[in-house]
Amino acid sequence: MDKELIEAISKVKKNNKESNFLEEHKFIANCLQVGLKIEDLKQLDYKDVAKILLSFNLEENNQEKASQSDIDNLLR
Numbered sequence: 001m002d003k004e005l006i007e008a009i010s011k012v013k014k015n016n017k018e019s020n021f022l023e024e025h026k027f028i029a030n031c032l033q034v035g036l037k038i039e040d041l042k043q044l045d046y047k048d049v050a051k052i053l054l055s056f057n058l059e060e061n062n063q064e065k066a067s068q069s070d071i072d073n074l075l076r
Contacts, residue, residue: 005047008054027053 031041031049034056041049066074 002047005050005054009050012054012057 028041030053034053036044036049036052044052
């Protein structure tokens with residue numbers, strides 16, 4: 001693995017204290033959730049797939065959560 005991927009994985013592991021149960025299946029499920037297909041996984045290198053998944057995770061973390069007042073304003 002390259003240095004960038006190792007660093008990103010260590011950051012995710014520190015923030016996520018779930019068990020490693022069905023880790024490979026979770027990986028495939030996450031790939032499917034972000035829109036990758038099985039054919040994509042066959043053609044892409046695992047490092048590239050991991051970086052794609054990490055970029056989705058980073059994007060989610062940068063988004064602000066809506067407050068109750070935001071929701072109230074939207075529904076008016």
